[in-house]
Amino acid sequence: LPKEQPYRTAYHFQPLKNWMNDPNGPMYYKGVYHLFFQHNPYTPVPGNIAWGHSISYDLVNWVHLEPAISPSEPYDIYGCYSGSTTILPSGKPAILYTGVDLNNGQVQNLAMPKNASDPLLREWVKSPLNPLISPVDDIDRSDFRDPTTAWQGPDKVWRVIIGGRINAVGLAFLYQSKDFVNWTRSNKPLHSSNKTGMWECPDFYPVRINSQNGINNFAQDKFTKHVLKASFKDQDHYILGNYIPQTDNFSIEYDFMETGFDLRYDYGKFYASKTFYDSAKKRRILWGWVAESDTALDAIIKGWAGIQSFPRSIVLSANGRQLVQWPINEIEKLRTNNVSFEGKELKQGSVLEVSGITASQADVEVSFDLPNLSETESIDPNQVDPQQLCSQKGASTNNGTVGPFGLLALASKDLTEQTAVFFRIFKRDGKRVALMCSDQSRSSLREGLGKPIYGAFVNVDPNDRKISLRSLIDHSIIENFGGEGRTCITARVYPKLAINKEAHLYVFNNGTLNVRISKLNAWSMKRAKLVPYQKERK
Ligand code: DQQ
Numbered sequence: 369l370p371k372e373q374p375y376r377t378a379y380h381f382q383p384l385k386n387w388m389n390d391p392n393g394p395m396y397y398k399g400v401y402h403l404f405f406q407h408n409p410y411t412p413v414p415g416n417i418a419w420g421h422s423i424s425y426d427l428v429n430w431v432h433l434e435p436a437i438s439p440s441e442p443y444d445i446y447g448c449y450s451g452s453t454t455i456l457p458s459g460k461p462a463i464l465y466t467g468v469d470l471n472n473g474q475v476q477n478l479a480m481p482k483n484a485s486d487p488l489l490r491e492w493v494k495s496p497l498n499p500l501i502s503p504v505d506d507i508d509r510s511d512f513r514d515p516t517t518a519w520q521g522p523d524k525v526w527r528v529i530i531g532g533r534i535n536a537v538g539l540a541f542l543y544q545s546k547d548f549v550n551w552t553r554s555n556k557p558l559h560s561s562n563k564t565g566m567w568e569c570p571d572f573y574p575v576r577i578n579s580q581n582g583i584n585n586f587a588q589d590k591f592t593k594h595v596l597k598a599s600f601k602d603q604d605h606y607i608l609g610n611y612i613p614q615t616d617n618f619s620i621e622y623d624f625m626e627t628g629f630d631l632r633y634d635y636g637k638f639y640a641s642k643t644f645y646d647s648a649k650k651r652r653i654l655w656g657w658v659a660e661s662d663t664a665l666d667a668i669i670k671g672w673a674g675i676q677s678f679p680r681s682i683v684l685s686a687n688g689r690q691l692v693q694w695p696i697n698e699i700e701k702l703r704t705n706n707v708s709f710e711g712k713e714l715k716q717g718s719v720l721e722v723s724g725i726t727a728s729q730a731d732v733e734v735s736f737d738l739p740n741l742s743e744t745e746s747i748d749p750n751q752v753d754p755q756q757l758c759s760q761k762g763a764s765t766n767n768g769t770v771g772p773f774g775l776l777a778l779a780s781k782d783l784t785e786q787t788a789v790f791f792r793i794f795k796r797d798g799k800r801v802a803l804m805c806s807d808q809s810r811s812s813l814r815e816g817l818g819k820p821i822y823g824a825f826v827n828v829d830p831n832d833r834k835i836s837l838r839s840l841i842d843h844s845i846i847e848n849f850g851g852e853g854r855t856c857i858t859a860r861v862y863p864k865l866a867i868n869k870e871a872h873l874y875v876f877n878n879g880t881l882n883v884r885i886s887k888l889n890a891w892s893m894k895r896a897k898l899v900p901y902q903k904e905r906k
Pocket residue numbers: 389390406417449450451466513514568569639640
């Protein structure tokens with residue numbers, strides 16, 4: 369890798385070099401966390417897709433192993449595409465993945481560990497029975513991929529879903545098996561939608577009602593709801609519902625992309641994600657691929673492309689209507705140099721520097737007290753697209769009454785470069801409505817980069833006069849958690865000036881009314897250890 373690496377992250381997961389996309393088959397096995405990922409081991413652009421493999425004891429520091437599976441057989445010669453792991457009742461893990469075969473068709477394959485007593489599971493053996501599932505009948509062979517973690521119903525029959533599309537309808541094919549090897553297609557898909565296009569990387573799992581604990585993919589009772597996630601249109605969308613394993617009926621509350629109720633894990637750059645149940649800490653953890661917004665040429669110069677989001681715990685909100693995400697608390701072991709203050713009034717036009725931390729590599733938590741509702745401007749959020757509201761010219765600089773206020777991250781001293789992450793508060797039917805934006809348009813003086821503006825509403829408690837923001841800043845990524853993790857927005861940025869020690873962090877308010885920082889805590893972050901296996905042994 370070149371020496372100058374201003375954009376390489378310090379605590380986000382990456383292979384040592386080359387291309388990475390989707391997270392695959394994350395799991396906890398015999399005291400070890402495993403992450404597999406779509407990986408081109410040879411160059412920083414897509415191709416030769418194998419399952420990269422890394423292990424960790426804390427989900428922060430990682431050891432990179434050899435790829436677990438690579439293209440080698442007629443049924444996966446053009447790529448070992450995404451898939452999942454399932455821990456079988458014997459305790460052994462199994463990989464189900466999509467292979468792109470000699471005819472460019474997508475087929476579903478099985479691989480098992482060579483030696484399941486090795487907690488690192490360094491070698492995997494492809495089943496001689498592969499491919500287990502082929503695209504036949506009305507299935508399009510180029511739209512049939514990404515098997516989920518399988519689960520067993522009360523009848524002990526296995527179920528798995530696979531992403532696909534038939535004509536204009538995106539769907540999750542459902543397959544069943546008694547032995548994990550012979551699979552039959554169920555006559556109806558688990559769910560489908562004509563608004564979405566092809567579903568990639570579906571995920572299907574239970575969440576507990578009124579609990580911070582996660583639950584494994586098999587469990588289900590009246591205290592759970594099910595989440596169905598599908599990746600399409602460059603975004604990870606989810607819906608909530610009630611799943612009955614006896615009939616495989618999934619009855620939903622709202623469907624994908626419903627106006628005013630379009631739930632996504634993240635409203636920025638975040639795709640092809642996957643969850644797993646961490647039995648060690650009884651929680652469900654989410655990984656998502658955060659692609660680059662620079663060019664393929666930049667990737668070649670950097671020597672790498674693609675990172676993973678910091679692992680997030682994922683739970684059902686107290687009102688049961690959406691999911692809430694938060695960086696797993698292991699992140700705190702990287703925190704150092706705490707800077708904190710309380711009770712600072714921010715007048716219109718304030719730009720307050722948070723100094724004393726490495727602003728290019730930081731974790732920031734800030735909560736704001738909001739002014740009285742009566743003076744807040746009105747809006748009807750059902751008639752506005754939040755993304756559009758955030759994209760209006762000068763959304764971060766023009767005055768509203770309450771906001772825009774928030775952070776200027778990865779900013780240069782003179783503020784010519786800045787990524788503004790901010791809120792704007794409105795009133796509707798006498799209640800508070802919060803808009804959250806992440807504006808990359810001034811993130812870099814460099815040309816030729818993607819500099820989108822992202823936006824979403826935050827479902828805050830309308831009576832609450834507070835709103836909070838947590839931002840994980842790591843050289844070329846800013847992961848934002850608004851309203852205690854109710855709305856997440858992740859962005860990639862490549863500043864020219866605001867790199868390393870030249871990066872600054874500010875809190876600002878451009879609203880006409882004062883907002884008050886009730887509390888701010890910021891930390892410099894240490895570098896996570898990401899090392900190859902051999903070095904670790906010496
Ligand atoms: N990436 C994989 C596919 C999947 C897509 C190929 C989603 O299996 O559908 O690398 O990013």
